Amino acid sequence: MNLYELYDAILNGKLEKAVEVTNQAISQSIEPQIIINDYMVKAMEEIGARFEAGSAFVPNLLMSARAMKGSLEILKPLMNNSNVTPMGKVVVGTVKGDLHDIGKNLVCSMLEGCGFEVVNLGVDISSEKFIEAVKEHKANIVCMSALLTTTMTYMKEVIDAFENVGLRKDVKIMVGGAPLSEDFANEIHADGYSDNANSAVSLAKKLMAS
Amino acid sequence: MNAIRRISFESLAISSSDVLKLMGYVKQSPDAFVSDLVDELLLCAATIVKPSYYFTISDGDISATQLSINKVQFDLNSTIATLLRNSELFALFVATAGVEYQEYHNELSKAGDTLMLYVWDVIGSFIAESCGDKMELELENEIADTAHTNRFSPGYCGWNIKEQSQLFRLLPNGVCGIKVNESSLMYPIKSISGVIGIGEGVDTKKYGCQFCELKNCYKKRIKKLSI
Ligand code: B12
Numbered sequence: 001m002n003l004y005e006l007y008d009a010i011l012n013g014k015l016e017k018a019v020e021v022t023n024q025a026i027s028q029s030i031e032p033q034i035i036i037n038d039y040m041v042k043a044m045e046e047i048g049a050r051f052e053a054g055s056a057f058v059p060n061l062l063m064s065a066r067a068m069k070g071s072l073e074i075l076k077p078l079m080n081n082s083n084v085t086p087m088g089k090v091v092v093g094t095v096k097g098d099l100h101d102i103g104k105n106l107v108c109s110m111l112e113g114c115g116f117e118v119v120n121l122g123v124d125i126s127s128e129k130f131i132e133a134v135k136e137h138k139a140n141i142v143c144m145s146a147l148l149t150t151t152m153t154y155m156k157e158v159i160d161a162f163e164n165v166g167l168r169k170d171v172k173i174m175v176g177g178a179p180l181s182e183d184f185a186n187e188i189h190a191d192g193y194s195d196n197a198n199s200a201v202s203l204a205k206k207l208m209a210s
Numbered sequence: 211m212n213a214i215r216r217i218s219f220e221s222l223a224i225s226s227s228d229v230l231k232l233m234g235y236v237k238q239s240p241d242a243f244v245s246d247l248v249d250e251l252l253l254c255a256a257t258i259v260k261p262s263y264y265f266t267i268s269d270g271d272i273s274a275t276q277l278s279i280n281k282v283q284f285d286l287n288s289t290i291a292t293l294l295r296n297s298e299l300f301a302l303f304v305a306t307a308g309v310e311y312q313e314y315h316n317e318l319s320k321a322g323d324t325l326m327l328y329v330w331d332v333i334g335s336f337i338a339e340s341c342g343d344k345m346e347l348e349l350e351n352e353i354a355d356t357a358h359t360n361r362f363s364p365g366y367c368g369w370n371i372k373e374q375s376q377l378f379r380l381l382p383n384g385v386c387g388i389k390v391n392e393s394s395l396m397y398p399i400k401s402i403s404g405v406i407g408i409g410e411g412v413d414t415k416k417y418g419c420q421f422c423e424l425k426n427c428y429k430k431r432i433k434k435l436s437i
Pocket of ligand 1 (some may be wrong): 106196200
C-alpha cells in the first residue's frame with residue numbers, strides 16, 4: 001500500500017479513494033498520527049497553498065476538506081489511545097440581524113476538514129446564544145461572520161458580552177466577512193481576522209497554539 | 211412601467227461556464243464532479259426558480275451629495291452623486307432571484323452539503339445580477355433613446371446601506387416578495403435594489419471595480435486571473 005495515494009486522494013478531493021486507503025493503512029496498523037500528519041495534513045496544506053496562489057478554487061477546497069473529514073472520521077475512534085491531540089472546539093455563527101450563511105459554512109467545512117470540532121449555530125445569532133454555546137460545548141474558539149456594515153458592528157457587542165460574563169479570557173474570537181478588515185478586528189479587540197476560509201484554518205491553529 | 215415582471219429562469223440564459231467562471235475557473239478546468247454539479251443545479255433552478263424585477267420612474271433632484279425623490283432624501287456621497295449628475299428622471303428598481311430560490315437555499319443549508327450550497331449560492335448571485343440586466347433592458351426600451359447611468363445601490367461606494375429602507379418607502383409594499391429587515395438586509399438574500407439616472411448628458415460610463423474601496427474582493431482576484 002502506498003500512503004501517497006492518500007495524499008493524492010485528499011489533494012484531488014476524492015472521498016471514496018481517501019477512505020479506501022485510510023482503511024488499508026489501519027489494517028496494516030500504521031499509526032494514525034503518521035497517516036494524519038505526514039499525508040493528510042500535508043495534502044490540505046498543498047490545496048490551501050494552491051488556493052492562495054490562484055490555481056485552486058473554493059470547490060477544490062471543499063472537496064479536499066470532505067475527503068479529509070471522511071478519513072478523519074475513520075481514524076477518530078483509534079485516536080483516543082494514540083498521541084494525536086484534538087485540534088480544538090469552535091463555535092461558529094453569523095451575527096444577529098444577518099442571514100448570510102455561505103461564508104460561514106465554508107469556514108465550518110474547512111475547520112472540520114482540518115480536524116477541528118465545529119458547532120455551527122446558524123445565522124442571526126445573539127450574544128446570549130454565542131455565550132450559551134461556548135459554555136455548553138466548552139469551546140476554545142468563537143467564529144463570527146457578517147456580510148453587511150450594519151451587522152458587523154454587533155460583533156463588538158458579542159465581545160463585550162463575553163467580557164461581562166467573565167469568559168473573554170477563556171475563548172479566542174475570530175471574525176470575518178466581506179466588509180471587515182484587520183483594522184476593524186483590532187478595533188473591536190477580536191483575536192484574529194481572515195478574509196477566506198483557507199486562511200481561517202491557519203489562524204485558528206495559530207490561536208490554539210498561543 | 212409600474213408592474214412586477216416575473217421572468218423565466220431560461221430567459222436569463224445562464225450557462226454553466228458563466229457560473230464556473232464566477233468560481234474562478236477561467237483558465238483552469240474544474241473537476242468533472244464540480245461541472246456536473248453546476249449542470250445539475252442549473253437544471254434544478256430551471257424548474258423551481260421564479261426571478262422577478264420591478265422599476266418605477268420618478269422626478270427627482272440631484273445635488274452635489276444628495277438625491278431627493280417624492281420628499282424622500284438620500285445622502286449619497288459625492289462619488290455616486292457625481293455619477294448621477296444631469297439626470298432628469300430616476301428609475302428606482304429591485305431585482306430578485308425570488309422566494310423559491312431562497313427556500314431551496316435554506317433546504318440545502320439544512321442538509322449540510324457545503325459544496326452544493328456554494329454552487330447554488332453562486333448561481334443565485336448570477337440570477338440576481340442577470341435579472342437586474344433584464345430590468346435595465348426593459349427600462350432602455352421604455353425610455354427609448356434617452357441616455358441612462360449605471361445602476362447604483364445603497365451599500366456601495368459610500369452610499370450608506372441604511373438608506374435601503376428609504377428606497378423601499380418609494381416602492382410598493384412587499385415588492386417582488388422582498389422584505390427589508392432592521393439591518394437593511396433584503397430577504398430573499400439574492401436581491402438587488404438601487405437607482406438609475408435618466409437624461410440627456412448623463413454619465414453612461416460603466417461603473418465597476420474602479421470606484422469600489424473593497425480591498426480583498428475575490429472578483430478583483432478573478433479579474434487578474436483572466437488577464
Ligand atoms: C455576490 C455579491 C452580491 C450578490 C449576492 C449577495 C449575497 N450576499 O449572497 C447580490 C448581487 C445579490 C448582492 C446584493 C447586495 N449586495 Co453584495 N456583494 C456580493 C459580493 C461581490 C460577494 C459576496 C459573496 O457571495 N462572497 C462569497 C462568499 C463565499 O464570501 P463571504 O461570505 O465573504 O465569506 C468568505 C470570507 O469573507 C471569509 N469569512 C466569512 N465569514 C467569516 C468568519 C470568520 C470567523 C472568518 C475567519 C472568515 C470569514 O471566509 C469566507 C469564505 O472564503 C460582495 C463583495 C465581496 N467581494 O465579498 C458584495 C457585498 C457583500 N455586497 C454589498 C452590498 C451593499 C449589497 C447590497 C446591499 C446592494 C443593494 N442595495 O442591492 C445587496 C444586498 C443584498 C441583501 N440581501 O440585502 C456590500 C456590503 C457592504 C455593506 N455596505 O454593507 C459588499 C461587501 C460589496 C461592497 N463593495 O461593498 N451582492
